[in-house]
Amino acid sequence: MSTELPPRPVIGILHPGAMGASIGSALKGRAGAVIWADAGRSQATAKRAELADLVAVPDLASLARRSDVIVSICPPHAARDVAEQIAAAVDGREQRPLVVEANAVSPDTVAGIGALLGPEHVVDGAVIGPPAWEKGRTVLWLAGRHADVIAELFAGTPFDARVLGSELGTASALKACFALQSKALPAIWLALDEAARSFGVDAELRGELARTGVDYPAALGAVTAVAGTKGWRWVGEMEQAADAFAAIGLPDGFSRAAAEMYLRSGPPPTTGA
């Protein structure tokens, strides 16, 4: 290992959403304790944390002070804010936690968080696949100087942790490219459907698509179902993916347009589920 963690590290999860609860649960076997911060979180998050058997601490500052490793796994638009709160909480602390920035953010956002917390204290992470309660479907890509330390924590868990390299931002770059396919592309069906309805040509369009072999109902149904519950969170992810493309001089309009379409899908479900 290139940095020392205690044999049974305390691991903080910010926050136990659908993904964070599965990460926290996966790490329990290796950790002394997996903790989460109660302040400001919804009943749905508290319930997920309880079901995953995570230990509640009052707030983010106490979590940051107690943790050897912190996993930031929250809506992408909140990633920078969470990092700033961690930075404020650990300011002056001799032993800094290793922070896994596991959100779907741009490489520049990761670099900024590295500058804030110290690049040697940050590992870039990107999850591709659903919350992992069983092996075989979800890969956690890791990059950064101590990516190997984090990969080792996930050994034997449902997360297949893979180290991409030592450069912060490469894991997030991979996720931004993947998201163009998984989230920006399907948003075209939402735009196409709304446009055809506005023009009053939706029946004819459906007919033409069927005649030319396109399974429009399946494609539209799939994205509509998921946009209703996750679209609000994908707005931030699409903006971050757009920033990633803009930073290397590629058109960023695909992801920005997708962000606009997902914005129309409304606020988070009131249950917080």
Ligand SMILES: NC(=O)c1ccc[n+]([C@@H]2O[C@H](COP(=O)([O-])OP(=O)(O)OC[C@H]3O[C@@H](n4cnc5c(N)ncnc54)[C@H](OP(=O)(O)O)[C@@H]3O)[C@@H](O)[C@H]2O)c1
């Ligand atoms: N779910 C997936 O399939 C999936 C797959 C790959 C990657 N990811 C990544 O995982 C991350 C989290 O996704 P998720 O599915 O776990 O989302 P989620 O189920 O919506 O959970 C989000 C968590 O963050 C908290 N939160 C909400 N607003 C916040 C804010 N403004 N500041 C700080 N925390 C906030 C929520 O707390 P409240 O309950 O209080 O709102 C909740 O605990 C995202 O970066 C996403 O890209 C998810």
